[in-house]
Amino acid sequence: MxxxxxxxxxxxxxxxxxxxxxxxxxxxxxxxxxxxxxxxxxxxxxxxxxxxxxxxxxxxxxxxxxxxxxxxxxxxxxxxxxxxxxxxxxxxxxxxxxxxxxxxxxxxxxxxxxxxxMNIYPHRLARKGYARFAEEIAAELCDDDEINRAIIWKKGRLNKEGRFEGDDLTERVDKIDAYIQEKQERKLKIEGPKDGILTKALETEEHAGRVRGIGGHITPTIYFNVGRNWKGSDVSTEHKRELMEAKKKISEQDARIKKLEAIMYKNGACDMSIDDKGSCSEKLNQMNESDMKHDDVELQIVSKFDVLQGKQVALTVEGSKNIVAYGTVVCVKGEDKMIHGVPLPHNCIRVSIDEAVDKSTPLLVPIPSECETIGDAVGTLVVWPEHFIVKSNEVHVIFDGKLN
Structure with a gap:
């Protein structure tokens, strides 16, 4: 290439x-x-x-x-x-x-x-580069990256006869060998790139834009896995611990998402759409699983009929705070989806109005020739859109992907 x-x-x-x-x-x-x-x-x-x-x-x-x-x-x-x-x-x-x-x-x-x-220790790898050279001498390397980098740098300066030219280079190679020996005997503790074997042997710090003994396109930030202040120290133990905890939380979150997706597909709720802002609308119809958590709030994924049947609810218009009446839910199942001789509208629930808060409020779905307002419908079954129904005991449930 x-x-x-x-x-x-x-x-x-x-x-x-x-x-x-x-x-x-x-x-x-x-x-x-x-x-x-x-x-x-x-x-x-x-x-x-x-x-x-x-x-x-x-x-x-x-x-x-x-x-x-x-x-x-x-x-x-x-x-x-x-x-x-x-x-x-x-x-x-x-x-x-x-x-x-x-x-x-x-x-x-x-x-x-x-x-x-000023480059008194030029490598002799020609076009090969450190990466391909490392593959050639893989048998001589170990599982310690700090030792390997020093070995690669050292061997990359052998001439064609297999010797190191110059007293200065020979002296540096001897120091590298001594530090490698100490590292293998656990007598040398490496605190970071500033105290690495190669850095100590050459007695010069790493260049800000490259890493000696590694090759092109590898910066200190990438190789030493630290931020802009990489010269000072390596990644702290505390940061590593925080990283592991974060990864664990992400893994747990992924597991919960997969569990929810499995429930959705099991119940036939496969329609998931994402808008251009990244928000999701999920159809969670007729689900009977529980014990889901979201932001420390217990969520029950249940059938709206089972939850609201016989429950006291507040009826609202134009927002959950605008309560116009209180009543009792009388749900329908199976083929019993008629009210006052007409089919029950989609996404609506039958409710018996027990108490009117604002008698003059028009019914959202009026009963022709019988009831037109909340006051007229007290003690009568009416149709009310489910998204305008609020449970009086404030139990959090999921209906059609919305938290109510």
Missing amino acids: QSYIGVLSREKIRISYKNWKRVPTDVKELIWESFNLTYNVDTTWKKGCLKSANNKWRQYKTHLTRTFILSKLDKPEELNEPPTGYGISKDDWSSFVINRMSDDFIRLSDQQKERRK
């Missing part, structure tokens, strides 16, 4: 651009689109892909500079023509040569050479 990114960067980006910022956005998008035609990766890796293309493109230009410009400074006539086999136009090559021989570039190059000298 990295090789293909290198091919795209060489083919799609002209070498005449001075730096990555000068590369047009549409060219960068073309690289990303071409990459996705071959590899299936998440869009979150787009930034990483383009960053890799930038690195490959810079390496490509460095290769051209060393091979075809710096090596031929004593033969300026050979700098006029672009190297064969690279597909570089003459105009792009001329611009590239002029830029690479300018005073600004020479000054920048010298600065980067000085920075490069």
